[in-house]
Amino acid sequence: RAHSNPFSDHKLEYPRSPDQMNWSKFYPKFVDETTGKLSKQVTIADIGCGYGGLMIDLSPAFPNNLILGMEIRVQVTNFVEDRIIALRQQHFKEDKFQNINVLRGNAMKFLPNFFQKSQLEKMFFCFPDPHFKQRKHKARIITNTLLSEYAYVLKEGGIIYTITDVKDLHDWMVKHLDEHPLFERLDENFEKNDECVKIMFNSTEEGKKVERNKGDKFFKCYKRLPDHPKL
Amino acid sequence: MKHPFQIVAVNNAGDLLCTATKNHIQVFKISSGERIGQWTDEADNTESIKEKILKEQERQKILKQQELEEKAAKAAEEGTPESSEEPPKKKKKKSKNKNNDGEPKIPTPGPGAPTIYNYIRTLKFSRNGKYLIGTTDSDKSVVIFEIDLSNNENILKLIKRQPFPKRPSSITTSYDDSEILLGDKFGDVYSTKVDTQEARVVNSEAEPILGHVSMLTDVLIGKKNDEQFIFTADRDEHIKISKFPQSFIVKHWLFGHEQFVSKLLIPSWNEDLLISGGGDDYIFLWDWSKESNQLLDKFNISEIVEPYINESHLAPSRFQNENNDLQETCISDIITIPGLPNIIAVLVEATNVVFLLKLESNKISLDKIIELDSKIISITSSNNQIIASVESEDNLLRSIDINTKTVSNELSESFKKITENSFVEIPSKDELYPLYPVFQLRKRSEH
Incomplete structure (x- = not known):
């Protein structure tokens, strides 16, 4: 299935609170043997990671960051899980792809169950479901109300990356991010020099599909501002 | 027969009782039982x-x-x-x-579809008692009434009717009563001014000031060092605290509930505390002003509720266990009592008891169980009594004296008058509107 209703009560597993989340099984190579605890926190999140292409390209670029993909569709999540297991086995000797993993979850509902305040450095929203109908707009992954929750889990200076091939959705995301007091648009200079922008533009399965169909790709990045509002 | 009151609310002075029944609001004098105000939602959706x-x-x-x-x-x-x-x-x-492209088709429910009830789901006095605020199902509006005691015909004067995109499910007012915050079925919170505009019917294009991706069940405003905060509770166990009016800044979440949250309360005698309840077996006590370790205590109510559970608490057959004895209870109201500091009154839906719980040194304990003769629908309190609307045929109200903490018969005559003066009649019990709707909030995830 290409779509999933973010409002319905899926049978989801999620921790009661971020304190109760057990990340060790997701990143076993990062478990400190003496304490049995994870030596790092997840700092990069790919919301709606789809088939995982972005994470796989981010993995070598950010070897010291833990990267998590969240995906609401069961089959897609299973596919990415298998893909990561296979990659880890293939690159067993070099310890590659140990810093990425995926979980099935509804980020729109339960993001604060997984992440502490200011935990994340980067959040990616790549080719999200466009939800064309007006009455479905609340189901879009970027809304002014959800941005406040993303701002909560992002640290100051943290970055939101958005990319889509749907102009209408792009305009929507830009409008809401521009209007939100806790986000500031990043300029072309940033876009040209940021490594993640390049990876995001070229790596996702959806992005490659758009390229094959010679479609447009629209993207924008935003920085998390400190809590005091814009004047 | 008289339709029971779905919501009751006493004003600050303790002399007026407001009630909601189906799409009707009525106001009665508690002392005489006289009906001095009424309003009927006649909007067609x-x-x-x-x-x-x-x-x-x-x-x-x-x-x-x-x-x-x-x-x-x-x-x-x-x-x-x-x-x-x-x-x-x-x-x-x-x-x-x-x-x-033609005339828009109005979707009509097919045969066997559940009945759609349009009724007043929330009814609250403003903090200063000058306004009565309700919500309608018909056009998903907030209705604001000024209490005009000089009008002998009808003290309810509709000053504003503001429709919203989705059905409102909870309301509260800012500390100065200038703004109403409204939480809706889709998880969004909107704000609207309490102003004396003419009643109007327009579709709001307003943007929500904050939101959850889950039905909102309660919204509150609290204060700490002159800074205001919004508390929002939802069906997904979440309680979120955001700043007000800078509602885009999330202060933190209160994690602990394992079922939907239906009710939040900040007691007037200690505004750093928050009490919450819902589909769990526990009442939660939080110190919300802290950044961490906010949970102070959890009070297990399942044991004290046990004797008062009836067949209506059995889980629906589709979700029942093998022994057919799975019971589910939920908290439908938690209120303070102006004359009794450090005490809260708790109502478990579809039972005939009010639990008085004591809060002492950040712990909750049982103070008293007050059993009534009929199932309780809604409770409200004034300086000297708790008034309960009950599912009964002859008298729709009961009073609990807060000094003796016992059922009082003192007002039974005026309560009978109120019952007589209520104009909402139904031919039989089959026509009852939902009296106990909270249990439906329980999540039934299937895939």
């Missing part, structure tokens, strides 16, 4: 639905037009002549959409 459908159709049309224009522009730019394959495709699409 088909018009507003029609309007919405037309709007969406219009929008879709514009979008399609834009898309076509863009394509045409692109084709022109690239200099490619219009391919011969495309036009017939478009024609096909158009004919498919033909039936969309």
Whole structure:
């Protein structure tokens, strides 16, 4: 299935609170043997990671960051899980792809169950479901109300990356991010020099599909501002 | 028979009782039982639905037009002549959409669909007692009444009727009563001013000030060092605290509930505390002003509720266990009592008891169980009593004296008058509107 209703009560597993989340099984190579605890926190999140292409390209670029993909569709999540297991086995000797993993979850509902305040450095929203109908707009992954929750889990200076091939959705995301007091648009200079922008533009399965169909790709990045509002 | 009151609310002075029954609001003098105010929601929701459908159709049309224009522009730019394959495709699409262009169809429930009840779901006095605020199902409005005691005919003067995009499910007012915050079924919180505009009916295009992706069940405003905060509770166990009016800044979440949260309370005698309850077996006590370790205590109510559980608490058959004895209870109200500091009154839905719980040194303990003769629908309190609306045929109200903490018969005469003076009649019990709707909030995830 290409779509999933973010409002319905899926049978989801999620921790009661971020304190109760057990990340060790997701990143076993990062478990400190003496304490049995994870030596790092997840700092990069790919919301709606789809088939995982972005994470796989981010993995070598950010070897010291833990990267998590969240995906609401069961089959897609299973596919990415298998893909990561296979990659880890293939690159067993070099310890590659140990810093990425995926979980099935509804980020729109339960993001604060997984992440502490200011935990994340980067959040990616790549080719999200466009939800064309007006009455479905609340189901879009970027809304002014959800941005406040993303701002909560992002640290100051943290970055939101958005990319889509749907102009209408792009305009929507830009409008809401521009209007939100806790986000500031990043300029072309940033876009040209940021490594993640390049990876995001070229790596996702959806992005490659758009390229094959010679479609447009629209993207924008935003920085998390400190809590005091814009004047 | 008289339809029981679905909501009761006493004003600050303790002399007026406001009630909601179906789509009617009535105000009674507690001392005499005289009805001194009433209002009936006569709005019809088909018009507003029609309007919405037309709007969406219009929008879709514009979008399609834009898309076509863009394509045409692109084709022109690239200099490619219009391919011969495309036009017939478009024609096909158009004919498919033909039936969309006519008069909007109002969706009607098919046979066997559950009955749709339009009623007043929330009713609250403003903090200063000058206004009565309710919400309607018909056009998803907030209705604001001024209490005009000089009007002998009807003390309820409708000063504002503000429709919202989704059905409101909870309301609260800012500390100065100038703004109303409203939480809706879709998880959004909107704010609207309490101003003396003429009652009007327009569809709001306002943006929500904050939101959850889950039905909101309660919204509150609290204060700490002159800074205001919004508390929002939802069906997904979440309690979120945001700043007010800078509602885009989330202060933190209160984690601990394992079922839906239906009720939040900040007691007037200690505004750093928050009490919450819902589908769990526990009442939660938080110190919300702290950054961490906010949970102070959890009080297990399942043991004290056990003797008062009846067959209506059995889980629906589809979700029942093998022994057919799975019972589910939920908290439908938690209130403070002006004359009794450090005490809260708790109502477990569809039971005939009020639990008085004591809060001492950040712990909750049982103070008293007060058993009534009928199932309780809604409770409210004044300086000297708790008034309960009950499911009974002869007298729709009961009073609990807060000094003796026992059922009091002192007001039974005026309560009988109130019952007699209520004009909402139904032919039989089959026509009852939902009296115990909270249990429906329980999540039943299937996939």
